[in-house]
Amino acid sequence: MLRIPEPLLLQVLAHCEDGYPAECCGAFLGRVRDGERAVEEAHPLTNVNRERPRDRYEADPRELLALERKARENALSVVGFYHSHPDHPERPSATDTERAWPGYSYLIVSVREGRATGWRSWVLEEDPRRFVEEPITGSAA
Amino acid sequence: MAIRIRIAAPLRPLTGGRDEIQASGASVGEVLESLETLHPGFAANIFENGQIRRFFSFYLNGEDIRFLAGLHTPVSDGDVLSIIPAIAGARPST
Ligand SMILES: [Zn+2]
Numbered sequence: 001m002l003r004i005p006e007p008l009l010l011q012v013l014a015h016c017e018d019g020y021p022a023e024c025c026g027a028f029l030g031r032v033r034d035g036e037r038a039v040e041e042a043h044p045l046t047n048v049n050r051e052r053p054r055d056r057y058e059a060d061p062r063e064l065l066a067l068e069r070k071a072r073e074n075a076l077s078v079v080g081f082y083h084s085h086p087d088h089p090e091r092p093s094a095t096d097t098e099r100a101w102p103g104y105s106y107l108i109v110s111v112r113e114g115r116a117t118g119w120r121s122w123v124l125e126e127d128p129r130r131f132v133e134e135p136i137t138g139s140a141a
Numbered sequence: 142m143a144i145r146i147r148i149a150a151p152l153r154p155l156t157g158g159r160d161e162i163q164a165s166g167a168s169v170g171e172v173l174e175s176l177e178t179l180h181p182g183f184a185a186n187i188f189e190n191g192q193i194r195r196f197f198s199f200y201l202n203g204e205d206i207r208f209l210a211g212l213h214t215p216v217s218d219g220d221v222l223s224i225i226p227a228i229a230g231a232r233p234s235t
Contacts, residue, residue, distance in 0.1 A: 023232060032150075049229070059228040061198040062205075068149065068223060077150060077160065085232040095231035099196070101151035 002080065002105040002121040003038040004028070006138045013116040015044050016084035016109040023047055023057040025083040027067050028105065029076045037079040037105045043067055045081075056095075057083050080105030080121075087112055090120045092131040100124040105134065144172060144220040151226055155183045169201060169222065170212030187224070196227045 004012075016024045029041040045059040045067075059081070071077050081104060085093075090110040092100070100106060102124045110118040122131040143165045148156050156162050162180070166172035177184040187197060199206045200223045206214050216222070 025228070027228075045228070052231075055234070056231045057229060061225050061227065064225050064228065065198075065200050065203065065223055068147065068225065072147070072160070079150070081228050083230060088232045091233070093231050093233040095229075099227070099229045101226050101228075103150040103153065 001036040001134055002107065002136045003030075003036060004042075004107075004136065004138060005039070008039055008042045009119075009136075009138065012042050012082050012107065013109060013119070015042075016082070016111050017114055017116055019047075019084065020111045020114045021086045022053045023049075023055065023084050023086060025057045025059050025081060027059070027064065027078055028080040028082070028107075029067065029071045029074070030079040031076060032079055039079065040076060042082070054086065078104075080107065082107035082109060084109045084111050084116075090118045092122055097124070097129060097131055100131065102126055106131070107136075142167060142172075142216050142218050142220070144216050144218070144222055146172070146176075147221060147223040149224055149226050152183070152186065152224060155180050155186060167215060168210075168212065169199065169206055169214045169216060172216060172222065173212075198225045198227065199223070200225065 026044040028039040030039040045063050047057045048060045049056040049058040090108040105121050107121045109116050121134050121136050123134050125132050146162050164172045164175050166175050
């Protein structure tokens with residue numbers, strides 16, 4: 001389960017809409033309890049894929065290092081990531097599955113003609129490697 | 142030399158859930174190899190044919206080790222090594 005307060009979800013959707021038609025990405029800081037990730041902060045990350053920013057994303061590792069540090073200072077951890085699918089559904093692609101890590105929530109936002117039209121969250125399972133959808137809730141724990 | 146290693150979430154199952162561990166060695170490579178004894182599977186996850194898998198970045202005190210001396214980078218007591226997984230993907234091609 002991904003627990004994300006509505007203002008943070010709206011912030012994520014706005015980031016994905018603003019970046020359209022490029023793919024946007026960001027990280028979630030929060031807490032993990034009983035396999036549920038509760039988001040407390042959402043931070044945009046720079047897409048450093050310069051060759052194909054419209055259909056690929058690669059988060060800036062230096063920004064991620066800085067976020068790991070910030071998380072630690074606030075007794076939080078990086079619990080997941082979001083990215084947009086410009087003009088495509090909010091389902092993981094083969095590359096998403098290939099490049100994903102277990103232990104994180106991956107929120108995918110579909111943006112069509114500049115508007116966020118759908119979002120779903122996914123968790124990587126291994127053996128066999130595949131993404132499984134997880135519920136999203138906006139209510140407080 | 143004892144250094145601290147900060148572990149991102151995907152590697153925590155290999156460290157009993159801990160987000161920071163300590164290890165010793167003269168270089169980054171030695172430190173990482175020494176982890177295999179305490180945390181079996183750890184080195185196997187990070188290395189491929191003696192090289193760091195390309196899906197990880199390593200930062201020693203905030204410096205990317207690729208711009209230092211890579212696995213041969215010497216370490217000192219109290220150094221902090223951060224392991225950052227590459228976060229990437231693509232939209233569907235159809
Ligand atoms: Zn994707």
